[in-house]
Amino acid sequence: MPLSSIGTGGPSPMPKALVSNHESELTEKIAGDVWASIAFFNLVPVVAAHGPRERPTREMFREGAKVFLGFLHDRTPEAVLVCGSDTWYWLLVGLGYEGKPWQISTYRVEGVPMMRIAHPSAGFSYLLWRPVLDELLNQARALRN
Numbered sequence: 001m002p003l004s005s006i007g008t009g010g011p012s013p014m015p016k017a018l019v020s021n022h023e024s025e026l027t028e029k030i031a032g033d034v035w036a037s038i039a040f041f042n043l044v045p046v047v048a049a050h051g052p053r054e055r056p057t058r059e060m061f062r063e064g065a066k067v068f069l070g071f072l073h074d075r076t077p078e079a080v081l082v083c084g085s086d087t088w089y090w091l092l093v094g095l096g097y098e099g100k101p102w103q104i105s106t107y108r109v110e111g112v113p114m115m116r117i118a119h120p121s122a123g124f125s126y127l128l129w130r131p132v133l134d135e136l137l138n139q140a141r142a143l144r145n
Contacts (some may be wrong), residue, residue: 005101041068064090065090074088079139081117082115082116085116
């Protein structure tokens with residue numbers, strides 16, 4: 001399974017960002033192939049809010065980080081894309097990272113490369129994030145070979 005996406009759902013710019021020739025038109029077939037290669041894990045898989053601007057609690061994030069390792073073992077992704085700085089922070093803290101998660105944008109857990117991007121709901125820039133996605137995919141390919 002080539003890539004796992006954490007923290008994002010619904011319509012997104014990810015298929016276009018992940019195709020190798022991002023200048024070409026994204027067809028339904030290509031988008032379908034991309035989504036078929038992605039496993040989704042929601043770090044907070046419960047209702048976290050009942051109104052606008054309500055955030056998940058620390059406990060919700062901590063619980064999700066505990067479950068993530070099981071997801072990693074079950075799905076065996078080649079790479080993990082973490083969408084959102086808060087998700088990145090709580091995931092790394094939950095995995096036992098002892099540094100300052102906001103100071104790094106890459107990490108490996110059990111040999112699987114992970115990278116952080118801004119959550120697509122905050123706006124997505126192909127110019128900004130395409131090189132990050134390319135690097136993550138390059139790391140996954142290097143580990144595969």
